[in-house]
Amino acid sequence: MSGKELRRSMPLFPIGTVMQLTELTARQIRYYEEHELISPARTDGNRRLFSLNDIDRLLEIKDLIDQGINMAGIKQLLLVKDQQANVIQQQAEKAKQELTDEQLRNLLRQELQQAGRFNRSSLRQGDMSRFFH
Amino acid sequence: MSGKELRRSMPLFPIGTVMQLTELTARQIRYYEEHELISPARTDGNRRLFSLNDIDRLLEIKDLIDQGINMAGIKQLLLVKDQQANVIQQQAEKAKQELTDEQLRNLLRQELQQAGRFNRSSLRQGDMSRFFH
DNA sequence: AAACCATGTTAGAAAACCTAACATAACGTT
DNA sequence: AACGTTATGTTAGGTTTTCTAACATGGTTT
Numbered sequence: 403m404s405g406k407e408l409r410r411s412m413p414l415f416p417i418g419t420v421m422q423l424t425e426l427t428a429r430q431i432r433y434y435e436e437h438e439l440i441s442p443a444r445t446d447g448n449r450r451l452f453s454l455n456d457i458d459r460l461l462e463i464k465d466l467i468d469q470g471i472n473m474a475g476i477k478q479l480l481l482v483k484d485q486q487a488n489v490i491q492q493q494a495e496k497a498k499q500e501l502t503d504e505q506l507r508n509l510l511r512q513e514l515q516q517a518g519r520f521n522r523s524s525l526r527q528g529d530m531s532r533f534f535h
Numbered sequence: 536m537s538g539k540e541l542r543r544s545m546p547l548f549p550i551g552t553v554m555q556l557t558e559l560t561a562r563q564i565r566y567y568e569e570h571e572l573i574s575p576a577r578t579d580g581n582r583r584l585f586s587l588n589d590i591d592r593l594l595e596i597k598d599l600i601d602q603g604i605n606m607a608g609i610k611q612l613l614l615v616k617d618q619q620a621n622v623i624q625q626q627a628e629k630a631k632q633e634l635t636d637e638q639l640r641n642l643l644r645q646e647l648q649q650a651g652r653f654n655r656s657s658l659r660q661g662d663m664s665r666f667f668h
Numbered sequence: 669a670a671a672c673c674a675t676g677t678t679a680g681a682a683a684a685c686c687t688a689a690c691a692t693a694a695c696g697t698t
Numbered sequence: 699a700a701c702g703t704t705a706t707g708t709t710a711g712g713t714t715t716t717c718t719a720a721c722a723t724g725g726t727t728t
Contacts, residue, residue, distance in 0.1 A: 580683045
């Protein structure tokens with residue numbers, strides 16, 4: 403969690419930009435923070451600064467809300483998803499350096515299954531491709 | 536110039552963020568705009584909004600300034616570089632749809648040579664990778 | 669030395685953002 | 699049907715960020 407992650411988690415965007423990118427109102431974004439669905443950084447002057455990860459998260463939240471899920475539900479879902487992401491990443495790292503090809507194939511299969519399980523939120527992962535590159 | 540370009544040219548960052556990312560002062564950034572080295576977008580409220588391309592450009596400008604080049608020089612260099620980029624991209628597009636493999640190889644070789652010619656600014660192209668992904 | 673260049677600094681105004689409070693429509697519960 | 703809760707809208711007053719314009723300054727060029 404150094405290279406890539408450090409960058410995608412870099413606080414860069416003020417709330418106005420995020421509003422446009424996500425089509426959420428400031429009120430909504432602040433409300434979601436209040437309920438700990440996101441934790442944007444702050445400037446010295448206390449203004450919120452959002453990272454690409456934050457924006458991805460907000461897009462996911464929007465999705466889940468459209469599905470009729472409430473704050474509590476979303477919170478749990480995001481939590482589980484984060485955990486899975488962590489586990490998967492750790493395993494991937496481990497795998498890459500010390501496992502056999504056979505085991506590697508297993509892992510990949512596992513990852514793909516995981517991806518399909520919890521709604522298709524995994525597919526939304528990295529949705530920022532809409533805006534960049 | 537639709538997909539990728541549209542995104543990289545999307546106005547997203549306020550000047551404060553750009554200052555941090557480029558380590559330039561607000562005064563410098565505004566001065567460069569005054570001399571038409573960049574043309575950031577504006578919000579309805581007249582605040583500057585910078586794109587990834589703008590930031591790339593500012594990093595290039597910084598580089599050229601470190602090399603002792605003045606506004607006029609930088610302006611010309613950026614102009615030429617833009618033209619080259621256009622030409623190359625057009626050629627690339629043409630090539631991809633209607634040229635033979637042989638010709639394609641030629642083009643690629645050409646691109647690489649061009650890249651080396653004008654200082655190494657072409658290598659700085661896409662420097663934002665420092666911050667993202 | 670005079671002029672110019674790139675940048676710093678300051679002042680006053682306007683925009684964007686902040687928190688807190690109250691309002692409300694939709695919904696579920698009693 | 700009345701009530702409480704949830705997610706969001708709206709408003710108010712205050713703070714931060716950015717804006718332009720002007721003047722200041724050290725380093726170059728002429």
